[in-house]
Amino acid sequence: MPNALVWFRNDLRLADNPALQATLRAGFDPVPVYIHAPDEEGDWAPGAASDAWRHRSLLALAADLRARGSRLQVFAGPTLATLQRLVAQTQAEAVFWNRRYEPAIESRDATIKRALRAAGARVESHAAALLVEPWQVQTRTGDPYRVFTPYWRSVLGQWRLPPSSEAPAQLPSPLVLADALAIDSLGLAPTRDWDRDFWKQWTPGEHGAQAAVQSFLAQALDGYRERRDRPDLAGTSRLSPHLHFGEIAPWRVVRMLDAIGAGEDRDACVRELGWREFAHHLLHHFPHTPGANFNPRFDGFPWAEPSAQQLQAWQRGRTGIPIVDAGMRELWHTGWMHNRVRMIVASFLTKNLRIHWQHGARWFWDTLVDADLASNTLGWQWVAGTGADAAPYYRVFNPVLQAQKFDPRGDYIARWVPELAPLAPAQRHQPWTGAVPRGYVEPMVDLAESRKAALDALARNGR
Numbered sequence: 447m448p449n450a451l452v453w454f455r456n457d458l459r460l461a462d463n464p465a466l467q468a469t470l471r472a473g474f475d476p477v478p479v480y481i482h483a484p485d486e487e488g489d490w491a492p493g494a495a496s497d498a499w500r501h502r503s504l505l506a507l508a509a510d511l512r513a514r515g516s517r518l519q520v521f522a523g524p525t526l527a528t529l530q531r532l533v534a535q536t537q538a539e540a541v542f543w544n545r546r547y548e549p550a551i552e553s554r555d556a557t558i559k560r561a562l563r564a565a566g567a568r569v570e571s572h573a574a575a576l577l578v579e580p581w582q583v584q585t586r587t588g589d590p591y592r593v594f595t596p597y598w599r600s601v602l603g604q605w606r607l608p609p610s611s612e613a614p615a616q617l618p619s620p621l622v623l624a625d626a627l628a629i630d631s632l633g634l635a636p637t638r639d640w641d642r643d644f645w646k647q648w649t650p651g652e653h654g655a656q657a658a659v660q661s662f663l664a665q666a667l668d669g670y671r672e673r674r675d676r677p678d679l680a681g682t683s684r685l686s687p688h689l690h691f692g693e694i695a696p697w698r699v700v701r702m703l704d705a706i707g708a709g710e711d712r713d714a715c716v717r718e719l720g721w722r723e724f725a726h727h728l729l730h731h732f733p734h735t736p737g738a739n740f741n742p743r744f745d746g747f748p749w750a751e752p753s754a755q756q757l758q759a760w761q762r763g764r765t766g767i768p769i770v771d772a773g774m775r776e777l778w779h780t781g782w783m784h785n786r787v788r789m790i791v792a793s794f795l796t797k798n799l800r801i802h803w804q805h806g807a808r809w810f811w812d813t814l815v816d817a818d819l820a821s822n823t824l825g826w827q828w829v830a831g832t833g834a835d836a837a838p839y840y841r842v843f844n845p846v847l848q849a850q851k852f853d854p855r856g857d858y859i860a861r862w863v864p865e866l867a868p869l870a871p872a873q874r875h876q877p878w879t880g881a882v883p884r885g886y887v888e889p890m891v892d893l894a895e896s897r898k899a900a901l902d903a904l905a906r907n908g909r
């Protein structure tokens with residue numbers, strides 16, 4: 447049978463893989479390839495934590511392909527030239543891939559598609575990462591949505607989920623390409639083992655993703671709506687890196703939720719997946735927003751000039767505000783942070799310290815294993831108050847009240863800031879009300895004063 451390249455990207459799975467399925471359905475022998483080209487991602491080449499995850503996820507995909515008689519062959523970019531060479535070497539008649547939505551990647555892929563087609567190849571890109579393509583829903587006036595609730599209502603009114611499909615049991619053995627690289631040679635794995643604690647709780651790859659859903663359904667779905675805001679409980683799915691790397695299809699997650707039955711926990715979880723969809727809708731329609739305020743009224747906002755010392759205190763979890771420090775240390779040690787705490791640390795940076803959200807977004811980009819241009823941009827602009835459908839800038843989270851409400855016994859704080867563990871639970875939220883324990887720090891800002899300074903800055907900005 448004729449060959450077709452199946453170009454793997456952020457779709458590192460064999461089940462529910464539309465590009466792979468289409469290749470087989472069209473009667474081609476798939477030649478699975480991966481091309482490493484971080485410099486083609488514009489200003490947002492993947493960060494260190496993403497690379498560490500991708501390394502393991504590629505190894506998992508390679509093993510899964512090998513178990514089916516196939517083989518993942520890995521190359522370094524530039525992508526177009528590499529694909530052209532591979533098409534020639536394998537005499538492939540077609541190239542299939544699943545879509546990505548980051549602006550730099552979208553335009554690169556469009557160029558690649560045109561060039562390959564011009565040379566006579568059949569080229570297909572498929573929908574694999576989302577429940578709804580970003581351009582599939584629009585307002586009555588034909589514009590993109592800017593507010594989540596009507597966006598989501600419109601999605602729910604028209605979505606058609608694909609059926610789940612299992613990974614092929616067997617795949618043809620592809621031509622072996624002499625110049626394929628070892629995954630280890632891509633330089634994705636850290637040279638020093640700063641990521642060693644990550645893998646105590648994460649298993650990158652399709653099997654890890656499916657196990658994560660199973661364990662979420664068995665242990666945390668019940669009560670999810672109530673518990674999802676509690677960082678002290680294992681109350682959420684932790685699926686975000688698996689979804690980002692395409693190790694599981696979002697529609698499989700929805701179908702698995704549906705198989706358990708209707709209910710408010712199921713609806714709350716699907717709604718969170720809806721925020722991920724909305725983030726991609728916004729990124730597609732407003733591609734400048736990773737680097738610029740969605741709301742241009744903030745373009746002249748008097749952000750403070752951050753000192754290296756301030757930024758480092760925030761990054762390392764040494765601000766003296768326990769819930770902020772707990773979150774930043776969780777991020778450093780695990781590559782992930784609970785959503786509620788992401789909001790708290792982002793509010794502290796952009797409001798109490800009045801540091802531009804871009805500084806925070808960049809740090810998250812480098813340290814999160816789920817770093818995702820769409821969701822990270824939405825999250826930061828939402829908290830900073832500069833975004834579409836954002837929390838207004840004047841709504842400044844009080845990190846002590848937030849901690850009291852969502853980490854009532856201070857267990858989460860004690861886990862990540864062990865200096866505070868000996869304190870009574872109520873004191874862990876604000877240790878400065880007594881003697882701050884040795885090894886911990888005094889708050890780097892006064893919460894009330896810095897809140898007032900943020901509101902004054904907002905007034906100066908004319909809002």
Ligand code: FAD
Pocket residue numbers: 674682683684685686687689690715718719720721722723725783784785786788789792810814816817818819821822823824825826829
């Ligand atoms: P669950 O509560 O189990 O939710 C299920 C899935 O829904 C998640 O895996 C995720 O894919 C999606 N989801 C949930 N909440 C959101 C949300 N608010 N926005 C978009 N998708 C959501 N998420 C990322 O995947 N990558 C990022 O880079 C990212 N950066 C963020 C930055 C900030 C400042 C904030 C406030 C949020 C950010 N989020 C990001 C969203 C959210 O924090 C994570 O998706 C969530 O914490 C992942 O945990 P979970 O898988 O256990 O979520």
